[in-house]
Structure formats: structure tokens, C-alpha cells
Amino acid sequence: MNFERSSGIILQPTSLPSRFGIGDLGESAYRFIDFLEASGQKLWQILPLGPTGYEHSPYTMNFSAFAGNHLLISLDRLVEEGLLQADELTPLPDSDQDDPNIVNFNRVIPHKTQFLKLAYSRFKPSSEYEQFCQEQSAWLEDYSLFMALLEENGGKNWNQWETGIARREPEAIKAKTESLKDSINYHNFLQFKFFEQWKALRAYANNKNIKIIGDISIYVCYNSADVWANPQCFKLDPQTLESTYIAGVPPDYFSATGQLWGNPVYNWDYLQKTDYEWWFKRFEATLQYADFVRIDHFRGFEAYWQVPAGEETAINGEWVKAPGEEFFEKLGRRLGSLPVLAEDLGIITPEVEALRDQFEFPGMRILLFAFDGDTENAYLPHHYVKNCAVYIGTHDNDTAIGWWEKASDEEKRRVAEYLGYSSPEEIKEINWVLLRLGFASVANLAIVQLQDVLGLDNRARMNDPSKNEDNWRWRYTSSDLLTQELSQRLLKVTQLYSR
Template structure:
């Protein structure tokens, strides 16, 4: 039976927005963070008539600096903490920040940024814990108590991670057996031994959530909704797997028997071997999907709308033998289907839908989408994603062509996994470019011009949500790409400079927003019509 999550979309507003991860923001300390540039970006969105800011996962970074392989599905990224705010609080000095290296402005040098930022966070934590007890200390204690269900395991995991030099390749499965298997006496002893380090990681999480709450509040006050990102899988070397081994398909040593990925597709001839451990869905079902409910609850604290990455994995997922080097030898296995969403709806109730009764979830339904996957998305009531860069390699039935959209969709020129639209256009052969021009009814003279034609096409579509990567709003070439799937190094590093942003960028977006009814004035007129 289909769940009662499906909602009427006939009166739902049309929104436009920008995809930009906070690490890509300008700023003085080597990578974007939750400081002044983030608030200025909200102001820029307002000037451009936008209603949405989509980010990537806000959790910590894993191998290859990917936010999709975090050491925790619940904790925020320490590298996003704004250091100037810590100086204002009195926990860093002017001298601490005056020693900032000459970081590059248009990409992140993680090898230099990470040690610099973590050192300053340690200095700040030391001064915080050494200072007199104030309301800030009381707020920290309250945060730790409210977050203990995930924070205690995370802070201990990170402390043990440092102690056992996991950065050099050691996994938690390689720790002493008593710690790897979480024997209570060993955990209590570790908590005593590493109390100061545990306090440091809790301090960082408090700073992150406090700063993010202020930024989100500012965005919401300016009628900007945050679209977050929830990866379906978690990293093997994570507090999640270490603390909940019974929920994952592991052998007796805690090693994954099988791992996640996708079969050969648009991005790779050999598929993608992500390497994440797979869930024991029977174990999740037995506990009423509690872990998933709490994960969704935590993500909802950070975002107004949540994009679930790799939604098709809830219908069926690609299971790869852990020993396999590529994804070719995998096989499809059935996922939990509607049950996990029913549990979320049952436990989270009205918090899962917005004021119009629409679900606050977007299904990333890209890749190999079968009728069963489409049915699951429709039964649960989620909008799917439509990517214009995927639209022109087929005939008129291509589901990514705007004339095939339904309103319950989110349209993008491209995602963080795609090339920039300018780069994509320049990679096409002349016959392919001709097909794009024929559909648009134009003759593009340049990649910049074509990029804006596609942005206009996205805004004009019936899709109720329209999101444009910041790189496309600035018409940047392929050197500004955010991620290249299956390539382990060099991704997730892109940043822009405010000097690249001209006044006409926001003005042109604002014009399109008004022209195609994605502005706040159009929303207000709809409200008045409904009241009348």
C-alpha cells in the first residue's frame, strides 16, 4: 500500500536557487567557512531574487577530501568553523590569525589548510576550557547533553583516531580488539585517558552547530531556504559503523563483506566502487529504522529541505564484493522500499512536511532508474531531479528534456558531479551542439551564451524547484568543476573570488526569477488568490 506521504503539488510555489558548498566561499583562511562571506552570499542570493541555497553534506571530510565519506553522519565539519568568530569570543588572538599562510584564493590546498585550521581550533579550545565559567560554558554543557546520543561516540572515535594514527591508513578495525569491539571497560578507560581530546572534539561540534544556526537563521529571515544533502551510505572508517556494527554487513573482524557503488554508467565504463559498507536492512527493520529516523532528525536541524543522495538505493542497491577492484562484478539487491520513509513519517510527523503539505525531501534519482524506482519515488511523494546536461543525447522521449517534466521535479543545469555547463558545451561534438541549439531555437555563439540559454530553460520549465550551480551562474569553464566521479584526487577544491561576481549576475538571475514566476512577489500573489 502506498504511504500517505503523497501531496498535492498544484498550488505549490515555484522557487529558484543556487548550488554552492560553503567551502567554495571566499575568505582569508584557505577555505570557505561560516563567516562573513557566507552571510554576504545570502545577501547576494536575495539580490538575485533567489529562494534556495543548496549545499553538499555539511559533515566532515573523508578520503580525497570528499564530504560524502565523512567520519560521522551526524557531526559537522570542523573545517567550516569560522576562526574570526572565535577571535571575537576571546578564544583566539589577533596574533593567532596574523600568522595565516598565503593560501591560494581559487582552490583549497587541504594539505596546508587542514593543519592550520585544526591548530587554531586547538588553541581556541584550550583558552575556552581554561577561562572562567560563563553562559557560554553553560551553553556548551547543554549542547553536549542534548547531543550525547551521537556526540559521545563521535568525540571518542576521533580521539582514538588520533591516538592510533588512523590518518596514516589505520582503520578502527585495526585498533586493539577491546576498543574495536567496544568492550565497556576499555571504553571507560579510553574516556579517562583521552578526556582532554574528547573535550576538544565536542568543543568543535558546539562551535560548528552554533555558527551554522546563526547562518541558517539569517538565511531564513531573508526568505532563503537551505537544501541540505544526506548521502545514503556512510564511510567504513566512521563513528557510525564503529558504534553500530550490527546495522552493517560486516564480518566477525568488523570488515565489510560487501561494499556500495553503482554499475557502469554515464560517468564510468567500469562503474563506481564507492567502498562504503552496506546496511543490514533486516537489522534496521527490527529496530524500527531508529538510526535512520535519528539521522533524518539531525539533518532537519541543519536544513529546510533535504536531498537524499542515491535514492534508488532504497529500492535496490548495487552490492560489490569487498575484494573486487571495480564495480563491474556487483549485483542488485533489494532495498527497504517505503518502510524506512514510513518510519520517518511516523516518528517525525508534521516536521517532515512544509506549510503546504509538501515533503521536505528531494530524491536524487539519477543513474539507472527502473520503473520500480520511479514508482517508489512517486509512492513516497518525492520530487525527482532533472539534469539538462543529460537531456540531449537521445530522442524526444528523453526524461531530462523539459517538455517531459512534471511539476514535482527539481531542475538543474548540472550537479556537483557534472562538468560546468560551459565545459560540457565545449566538450560536445558539432552534431551534438546542433541538437542543443535546435531544441533551444537559437544559434549560440559562445559557451557563455549557451550557459545562460540553459539557465533560462531551467527557469522556464514547469519544475517547481530550479537550482543552478554557482559555476554556471558565473559561466565558468571546466577548470572550475567541483567533482569528477571515480577520480580520487583534485576534487572538492573549487573556490570563487568576489571579484568574479559582477552586479549583472544577480540582476540577470533576478530578471529570470520574476519572468518565470519564481520570485517572492509571485508567491504572495498566489497566497492572495488562494485567500480570495
């Protein structure tokens, strides 16, 4: 679909300020939306909102592609409901080792969980709760049982659970559903509160003419309710239930061994026979909390790189065709429209471009990739088409200032030459220089990280794909940083370029 000319900001809710060490869906989220409105922004782009596991990646380590991250539940909103008392809540105590701009999950999780469990102990199921459980039963029952079993089994992968449970034998599932009833109900409660709070926040944004861009990561985590409950949708060994192939991308300019993500790949033959029902439900679930959907690793719908399980690198993989054209045709008939953006970065072939353009999905342009000296570089603004989204950088990139501090003299010279400066020394506030460049382009969508609006350096980087540890943790510390002066500055640029 073709989007109207507009702009917005990327911010994961975990990056919002709060007293409890991690962002939530409370007051600071509403203040962020107020800042978007005052700044003339029409879009809030988020990352996947699922409950995260190892290293807390919202893309590769979700326990569910359908559930919400209960750590985002606002405890203050639970106080307003009477499920908690204000004097019971204690902020996450300071530690000499803690950086206030970093989410310390090891401390946040136990601290916040104690209050969530206390709220659950006082919760009385309502008709709204019963309706939620019924409406979401297609995924909620499996998810809550999975989480209860995961806790009972000390976090072990589901294929290491007792055989009857791992293979979902009806009698074994029935027995565990009964014995773990309280734990299951606790996770039902968490999902009810998450979606209740998110629904209210989204309505607040929509009432201010701000739309939410959600995100679907193409792959799911092996140790998830998705794979446990739907093993036939993935390429698994029928004996061990382990992945026979895992996902990644082949060697390229950036990596001599490629990237090995470790996620199971899809059994598209089975999905095709079921008319893609699991995937369609996933899109419908995402559109319960978002107005548009960005598809991460879009090229995987045209062809995907699969690597035999057990390989230590992605070198010995192969491209396998996927039924992308049929899939999106049927998805469009199911949804009535396709409110989709395509993440088309990386190894993009003419076939991937044809699939993207056939359905008029906007692709992505990254300004930090533009200045390699090649005037035909597709990321340079003079090559843009209207139906695309321009970013300074995404959650996978450095901040503009972080990039500039590490850029070579030659890169800086190219930026200066492209923008009409006589030398790089004349460039002040590279984040605003690049923001203006993106906003001025013909791209219908221009989206920036909040870190670049705030003018933050490398320490505010959200994710560095070259390493597995210590990603996904940045947060800002106070809503006071979103000043009126800052919103007016952003508003002026937004209006100047008709966004």
C-alpha cells in the same frame, strides 16, 4: 511533498572565500545569503557538511554522518567571542604552488587547526555548551571518542585498533574515555562551535525567506564513528569486523565495469528490527541544520547493488531489495512530514519511480544530459512534470561552459535546434541560455551551481566522478564577484519566470 515554484543556488560552504584557504561560516557566508536575497533566490543547496577524510569527499569519506566539518568554523567569529585575538590570526601564506581557486587541504588543515586549538585552550564551558553536549549525546560521545582514538592510532581503520576498543568492550571504552578526556573535550568544543555558527547562519537565511536544502549521502564511510559505534547496522564479518559487501553501481553505458564505492552496505534486516532508529536519528540530525533534505542515491532505498568485498570492479554484484516503502511511511510518521528531494539519476526502474511518486518526492532533471538526439529524453524540458527539480548540472557535472567547450558539433547543433537558433554560433553565454531554459520550465524547483551564474569554465568543476583525486576543492576568491549587476541579472530572469 510538492514545493512552491522557486529557484536557488548550489554552493558548498568550503567554496566560500576567506583568508584561511577554505570557506567558513563567517562574513562571506552572510554576504552570499545577501546575494541570494538580492537575486530573488529562495533556496541554498549544500552538500553534506560532515568532517571529511581521504580526498575530502563529503559523500563517501565522512568521519561522521552526524557531525559538522570543524574546518568551516569561522576564526573571525571566535575573535568576536574573545577566544582569539585579531592580531594572532595570520592568513594562510601564499605559495607558488597554490591556486587561489583551489582549497589546498594539506596546508589548510594544519594552519587552521593551530588556531582552533588555541581557542579551545581559552574556552570555558558554559550552560549552552553543557546543554548542547547533552542534547547531542546520542552521537556526540561516540564521535568525539572516535576522533580521539583515530588520532591516537595514526588514522588507522578502527578494526586495526586494539581489540577491546575495536569491539567496544565496556571496560576498554571506559578507560580510553578517561585517558583521552582532553582530546574528547576538544572535539566536543569543535562541534559546539560549528553548530552554534551554523545555527546563526541558517537563522539569517531563514529570516530572508531563504531555505536550506541539505544532503544525505545514502552510504557512510567504513572508517567512521557511525560504523565503529553501530557495527550491527552494517554487513560486517563478525571475526575481522571488515565489510563483507561493499556498495556501488553495476556496469552501464558510462562504465563497462560499474562503480565500486567501497562503502559498507546496510544490514536492513537488523535496521528493520530496530524500527530504523539509527536512520531516523540521522534524518533528524540533518534537519537540525537544513529545512529540506536531498537524498543522494535515492534508488538504494528500493534496491541496492552489493559487491562481495575483495572484488576489484563492480561487475560481480547483485541487486538486493530494500524496505523503502515501509521506511518512508514510518519516517513520515516520525517527522510529521517528509521534506525530501530524491536524487533519482542513474539506473532508475519503474519500481524506483513508483517509490518516489508514492511519497511525492521531487526527482531531478539535468539539462546537460538532455541533448543526446532522442526527443523522448526525459531530461528535455518538454517532458518535465511540475513536481521535480531542474539543474543545469550538479556538483558531479562539469560547468555549463566547460561542457559546451567539450561538446561535439552534433550536440551543439541539437541545443541550437531545440532552442530555436539557426546555428550554434548564435549561442552566446551558454550558461545563461541553459539557466533561462531551466527557469522557464514547469519544474517547481530550478537550481544552478554558483559556477554557472559566474560563467566559469571546467577549472571550476567541483567533482569529476571518473577520478578519485583533486575533487571537492573549488572555491571563489572574493565576495566582490557577487556584484549588484549579476544579482540584478539573475533577479530579472527569476521574476520573468515567476520563481
